[in-house]
Amino acid sequence: MPVERQREPIKFAYWVPNVSGGLVISSIEQRTSWEIDYNRKLAQIAERSGFDYALSQIRFTAGYGADNQHEPLTFSQALLASTERLKLIVALLPGPWHPAVAAKQIATINNIYGARVAVNIVSGWFRGEFTAIGEPWLDHDERYRRSEEFIRSLRGIWTEESFTFNGDFYRFRNYSLKPKPIDPQPEIFQGGSSRAARDMASRVSDWYFTNGNTPEEIKKQVDDIQAKARENGHSVKVGVNAFAIARDTEAEAKAVLDEIIAKAIPEAVHGFAHEVKNAGKASPEGEGNWAKSSFQDLVQYNDGFRSNLIGTPQQIAERILALKEAGADLILLGFLHFQEEVEFFGREVIPLVRKLEAAQPVAVAAE
Numbered sequence: 001m002p003v004e005r006q007r008e009p010i011k012f013a014y015w016v017p018n019v020s021g022g023l024v025i026s027s028i029e030q031r032t033s034w035e036i037d038y039n040r041k042l043a044q045i046a047e048r049s050g051f052d053y054a055l056s057q058i059r060f061t062a063g064y065g066a067d068n069q070h071e072p073l074t075f076s077q078a079l080l081a082s083t084e085r086l087k088l089i090v091a092l093l094p095g096p097w098h099p100a101v102a103a104k105q106i107a108t109i110n111n112i113y114g115a116r117v118a119v120n121i122v123s124g125w126f127r128g129e130f131t132a133i134g135e136p137w138l139d140h141d142e143r144y145r146r147s148e149e150f151i152r153s154l155r156g157i158w159t160e161e162s163f164t165f166n167g168d169f170y171r172f173r174n175y176s177l178k179p180k181p182i183d184p185q186p187e188i189f190q191g192g193s194s195r196a197a198r199d200m201a202s203r204v205s206d207w208y209f210t211n212g213n214t215p216e217e218i219k220k221q222v223d224d225i226q227a228k229a230r231e232n233g234h235s236v237k238v239g240v241n242a243f244a245i246a247r248d249t250e251a252e253a254k255a256v257l258d259e260i261i262a263k264a265i266p267e268a269v270h271g272f273a274h275e276v277k278n279a280g281k282a283s284p285e286g287e288g289n290w291a292k293s294s295f296q297d298l299v300q301y302n303d304g305f306r307s308n309l310i311g312t313p314q315q316i317a318e319r320i321l322a323l324k325e326a327g328a329d330l331i332l333l334g335f336l337h338f339q340e341e342v343e344f345f346g347r348e349v350i351p352l353v354r355k356l357e358a359a360q361p362v363a364v365a366a367e
C-alpha cells in the first residue's frame, strides 16, 4: 500500500550577533548589537516568532571589522538561561577545542537546559587567526580529517558506555563520560562546502550547513551529498544560509540591498575575500565555499544575498519553498536590524511558508 508522506516543516535559525559589526561588511546603519542584553531580548523574540534555532559563531580574531567576538559556548549558555524552547547551535573549532573538553561542556549544558544545545563543527578558514593563538595551521583536507575525528569522538563519548578511539589526532581509552547527554542527543552540524566537507557530511554529520546559493546550485550539492550518504548508510539534513530583507514592497527591499552594497567597506571585503579564497584554493579541487563569490556576494560573509530572500513576504516565502524543494531542511538567516526584522519575519513570512507547505502535494512512498 502506498503511504502519503508530508516532508517536515522547514526549520528556521538565525545568526546570533555575538560578534560586533553586524552581518554585512558595510557602513549602512545596522540596528543590532553584539552585547548580551540585546541578544537576550533577541532570543526571546525569536522563539516567540517561530524560530527553532540560533547559531553562535566562533572567532578568535577578525580581519574584517568584527572587532569584538564573544565566545559562543559561554554566550549561548546565557541565551539558554533566558529562553524556553529555542535551541542554541554552538560553533566549535577543532584545534583550540579538544573533543574531551567539548563533549563534557556540551553534556553538562544539555543536562541543565533540557537538551537544547547543538554544535556546529567548523574547520577553519582564517590562517592569521590560528597563528595569532599559536595553533598549527593544517592543510585544508587535514583540517577536515581532524574535524571528522572530532565528530566521531563527540558521538562516541556521548553514546558509548566505555569509549575507545585510536585516531591520528585524538585518542581515548575506555573513557566513560558521566553524566551523558539526555535525549534528544545534541545534534551535530558542520559548515563548509568543499569536497572534503561534503564527504564528511555524508559520513558523520547530522546537518550540512552551506553558504547561500540559488535553488539550482543547492540541489547539485544536495544530490551529491545525499547520494554519498545513502551509500554510507548515513542520513544528513541540509541548512542553507540567507540574508533576509523582507519589506512591504520589492522596490523597498531592493533599495536596501543597493544601499548595503553602495556602502560596502572595500578594504574589509577584499581582506575577507583574500583569506577565504586562499583557504578554498588550498583544497585539492582548488575551490571551497567562496570560489565563485563576487565582491557583492562577499559583503555578506556567507554569500547570503545569493539565496535571494530579498523582496516581499510572499516572494520570500515562495523562494524558501523553492529551496526546500531543492533539498533544504533549514534556513539560517541574517538580518540588518535583528530584533525588528526577526519579529517581522516571524509575523509576515513564516505563516506564509506554513501555508504554502500545507498546500504542497504530498509525496507518495511505497510502504
Ligand SMILES: Cc1cc2nc3c(=O)[nH]c(=O)nc-3n(C[C@H](O)[C@H](O)[C@H](O)COP(=O)(O)O)c2cc1C
Pocket (backbone or CB within 6 Å): 056, 057, 058, 059, 091, 093, 121, 122, 123, 124, 125, 190, 191, 192, 193, 194, 195, 196, 197, 209, 210, 211, 241, 279, 280, 283, 287, 288, 289, 290, 302, 332
Ligand atoms: C553556516 C556556516 C557557519 C560557519 N561558522 C563558522 C564559524 O563560526 N567560525 C569559523 O571559523 N568558520 C565558520 N564557518 C566556515 C567553515 O567552517 C569552513 O571553514 C568554510 O566554510 C570553508 O570550508 P570549505 O573549504 O569546506 O569550503 C561557517 C560556515 C558556514 C557555511
